[in-house]
Amino acid sequence: MANERPDTTHFGFQQVPVEEKAERVRQVFDSVADRYDLMNDLMSLGIHRLWKRQAIALAGVRRGQRVLDLAAGTGDLAGRFAEIVGPSGLVVFSDINGAMLEQGRIRMADAGRAGNIEYVQADAQALPFAGACCDCVTMAFGLRNVTHKERALVEMQRVLRPGGRALILEFSHPLSRPLNTLYDLYSFNVLPTLGRLVTGDADSYRYLAESIRMHPDQETLKAMMEAAGFERCEYFNLTGGIVAIHRGWKV
Amino acid sequence: MSAEDALVAPLEAALNRLLALDPEARRDLADLQGRVIRFDILGLGLQLWLVPGAQGVQVYPRYDAEPDCVLRGTPLGFARLGLGERADELFKGAVEIEGDTALGERLGAILARLDIDWEELLSKVTGDPIAHTLGQGARAMRRQLARDGDVLVRDLSEYLQEEARLLPTRYEVDEFADAVDRLRDDAERLAARVERLQRLRPKPGDA
Structure with missing residues (x-):
């Protein structure tokens, strides 16, 4: 952005010092962690489950593979991956937020998923993994909260094996103007109210809505992936572009 | 679709x-x-x-x-x-x-x-x-x-039993089982008879 000074970054519509963003994002997710799942259902009218199914289908993971799920949150992707890769594979369930990671761990255990899942609290901008260790890296609804997105993309590319793919499921920019208007109305009026009613925290959900607007659009994110070294980058618009799945390969 | x-x-x-x-x-x-x-x-x-x-x-x-x-x-x-x-x-x-x-x-x-x-x-x-x-x-x-x-x-069972004669019919199985029983009884009776005859034979030095 033109008015963005080099040492600040956006936190929703506000400008905050770079070193503060991570702390602010942490506060948001600490606040919503225990009802995040319910809120997702309400926010997206349950459609987020279908978006995640599409991401799984595009990942095309199979038996024995290693999958790194960043910003794994409540584990919707990780749980399905664990079922697919089986005992000979591995799913690394990773989130930067301790509260979210703990919620996810409890949910996975309650669903009887164990044995091939490891839990790692990690920053996507500096992953504590060796290079070329995974067949697939996914990040669903996480990238927009990362301070330096380009660093996270470079890290995702680094940990992939040649032939591996990264998938980024994230809110994006609606393709049509009427949809956009409706969507704005929903996210700035309905959403914070829902947030206040369900989690008692309207501000966190206002941040979520604002951070979606600040997130790069489909073509920009694709270009960022190419800059990070991904090949054959493409994106798939879901629900009129409200959400997009970006996919890139390491060759 | x-x-x-x-x-x-x-x-x-x-x-x-x-x-x-x-x-x-x-x-x-x-x-x-x-x-x-x-x-x-x-x-x-x-x-x-x-x-x-x-x-x-x-x-x-x-x-x-x-x-x-x-x-x-x-x-x-x-x-x-x-x-x-x-x-x-x-x-x-x-x-x-x-x-x-x-x-x-x-x-x-x-x-x-x-x-x-x-x-x-x-x-x-x-x-x-x-x-x-x-x-x-x-x-x-x-x-x-x-x-x-x-x-x-x-x-199929009729074919295997009656036409191809690969499998016995129920009647044939019963017949066979009866025959086996008869044979076993006969063998036992014969063994008993042999034993009895051996006991009846005068031992050397008795006469």
């Missing part, structure tokens, strides 16, 4: 409810965990991808991986899966298997054991009227096949 996720997700849930009632099928299915199986449903131009897991199956309208195995058949062909123990045989004829055929047959055998109401399942994807028409056809065929099956079993 491409099935959409919104339609396939309830189908997946319905299959998993069935599997939840059948721990044995779930165990067998877990052996196929992470294999990618594609169903081509002919006539409807419908593709469904199935990925078994330890707790159930995942079903997708598309799955971006090379399938380990492709099962191709009409809805009626898949409906024949529900014919109990003869399903294995019928499955081979009615549904074409490509790729890892052993995988396809194992999956077929598992699905055959589940009491799947294919009409109900398909209706989730195609809508009720189409599925009901298919379902009526499938039910009629299933009844006919069950009837044909009974007749076949009777005819």
Whole structure:
């Protein structure tokens, strides 16, 4: 952005010092962690489950593979991956937020998923993994909260094996103007109210809505992936572009 | 027609409810965990991808991986899966298997054991009227096949017993068993007689 000074970054519509963003994002997710799942259902009218199914289908993971799920949150992707890769594979369930990671761990255990899942609290901008260790890296609804997105993309590319793919499921920019208007109305009026009613925290959900607007659009994110070294980058618009799945390969 | 996720997700849930009632099928299915199986449903131009897991199956309208195995058949062909123990045989004829055929047959055998109401399942994807028409056809065929099956079993046993003389009839088995009994009794009687004669024979030095 033109008015963005080099040492600040956006936190929703506000400008905050770079070193503060991570702390602010942490506060948001600490606040919503225990009802995040319910809120997702309400926010997206349950459609987020279908978006995640599409991401799984595009990942095309199979038996024995290693999958790194960043910003794994409540584990919707990780749980399905664990079922697919089986005992000979591995799913690394990773989130930067301790509260979210703990919620996810409890949910996975309650669903009887164990044995091939490891839990790692990690920053996507500096992953504590060796290079070329995974067949697939996914990040669903996480990238927009990362301070330096380009660093996270470079890290995702680094940990992939040649032939591996990264998938980024994230809110994006609606393709049509009427949809956009409706969507704005929903996210700035309905959403914070829902947030206040369900989690008692309207501000966190206002941040979520604002951070979606600040997130790069489909073509920009694709270009960022190419800059990070991904090949054959493409994106798939879901629900009129409200959400997009970006996919890139390491060759 | 491409099935959409919104339609396939309830189908997946319905299959998993069935599997939840059948721990044995779930165990067998877990052996196929992470294999990618594609169903081509002919006539409807419908593709469904199935990925078994330890707790159930995942079903997708598309799955971006090379399938380990492709099962191709009409809805009626898949409906024949529900014919109990003869399903294995019928499955081979009615549904074409490509790729890892052993995988396809194992999956077929598992699905055959589940009491799947294919009409109900398909209706989730195609809508009720189409599925009901298919379902009526499938039910009629299933009844006919069950009837044909009974007749076949009777005819086959008659052929093996009377014509080819490869297998004995019930009467012949009874006769044989009686003869064995008689022989055993005779042998025992003879042994007793030999023993008695040996006792009667004067020992040397007695006379």
